[in-house]
Amino acid sequence: MQIFPIKRLARQLDFTQGVLPDHPQSQPPPLQKSPLLVSPAAAQSQSQSQPQPHPQSQLQLQPKVVEIQVEPQQQQQQQPVRAVKPESPKSIPIPNTELKDGTPKKQRQCNCKHSRCLKLYCECFASGTYCDGCNCVNCYNNVENEAARREAVEATLERNPNAFRPKIASSPHGTRDSREETGDGLVFVKHNKGCHCKKSGCLKKYCECFQANILCSENCKCMDCKNFEGSEERRALFHGDHGNNMAYIQQAANAAITGAIGSSGYASPPVSRKRKGQELFFGQAVKDPSFDRIGHFQQGSHIKPPAPCSSLPSNPIGPITLGPSKITYRSLLADIIQPQDLKELCSVLVVLSGEAAKTFSDQRNSMEKQVEDQRETLLASSTEERLQNHKESDADKIVANDCSSTNHADKVSPDDSSADGADMPKGRPMSPGTLELMCDEQDTMFMAAASPHGLMGQGCNTYSQLPCGQGMTEAHAEQERIVLTKFRDCLNRLITFGEIKETKCSSLARIELGNQKDPLSNGIGNTRTGTGSQRRPFSNGVVKVVPPPAKPTQMVTSIVSTSDTLTTGPSLDATFNTLADGVAFVNMLNLIWLFLNGKGFFQLVAFIPIHHLYIVSRL
DNA sequence: GAGTTTGAAACT
């Protein structure tokens, strides 16, 4: 029985609120750089078909992650596709380089020595990825040390619930006007916390704003900031014929900092000089189709500010994430599926499951009674003994037919239940993770199933009286068939919603493109025109079946223990044991929801237990 | 590549 500290619970509650979309009034600061289990290398491997460093532990919850960091004038002299943070050539380790087509070559490698890669000092840890091929020493940020890693994550979140949230936020006020005001680039983002630079003039990569290629904002508390709109020092860095010459840029930065360049009449520019609420978008830096899609819908979302579609101001995960190294992806369905939907879906499935159990039980009892009556009648006449045996045989055939039909029903919906091991019926091969999970949860599930409070408790009590558990198996199969069918229908509706939304957003984008002809929208529009019309929400990676989490046992254990500890009503664990793995089923729902909302691993770990509790508490 | 600088993160 796992203890669930109140403090942690409170943090997760708060955290959970943070991932609820479309409730701006209760939203924490925008969450964007979703710490994924998708390491850059892993993400990249998707496009390069390379084996993943930790295929069993890193969820591919999001499509390829790229970043945009190039100002138009730079871009003109750079590779046609520039989708990497502005590393100085000198400082870019080889693994950080990229292919000429813009595909990141390999993930960033840290060099931590004293932090065990379990603190935010470590870029890998901070970005939510395992260290892979890094040069770190005594690294604990790996699968082998998952326990320590998780502790570190919890500790970090305890210190700062937003620790793994993106530092670079999309501004809700990004308008065409604000972009036009910017002479040297388009700003759509700003640093959430702001920098605190003192000596770098915010013109070196020590500055997180500069590193992210964004202007300092009112959030910053920097001194002698020269990273603001209109700054000649800043302009000197990027303008001229040295767009891609980082050595020159750095030289210019040094000159700017020391006052050799620019008017610098103001030691520290007035806050008003800093961009406030403006957003910068560094041109059409990214050609990744998924990014085009993101950008497209971000623009689309601006058209309807208060609409739920407007994910930038309200949603913890904006469609564009301009972190130091990543852009996260946001599903079309992010605003469609809500926690409430999951709760309701689970409730419906619970009810259906219960009804199925009851119906099956009634049928079974009726049939048995009928058979028993016939048997008694037949026993009264010894001469009819053969007839009695014959009828018993008929009854068995009925049961057998039910089983076969149930098995057939299982086969009806393989497509919608392909989450790894989340719903295997008996006889279907289970993944190692689920097998492990089943071993861990078996006792709990059976105990819960035997609970008089559990919906399944009634059914199980009934079926448990049947010989050899045959009745229970059949009832479970029937319940599974019904629940999975319902779930499939739900997913199909989601597909429909996604298609509708895509159509709407596409229309809005075309309208927008017709009204404004800036390079940004043109680039997006062109790309969009080329591929978007043929996309379907579930055919391009928007939604995919996700593998089990890194350590499903840990996660599920906490779920079960949480619900067992804190709930008294019907338990999902009890209800869904008919799915052979109810906990995994709930996990799957959560994973889908989290994926749709662009959540990452850390949110997942922190979110699932409380979300499960949330669901259970409402049953 | 070693040493220095820098600022975020962590700690007190």
Next chain:
DNA sequence: CAGTTTCAAACTC
């Protein structure tokens, strides 16, 4: 919350 220390990246030579 402010000051200090630790840390790793950025930078310089």
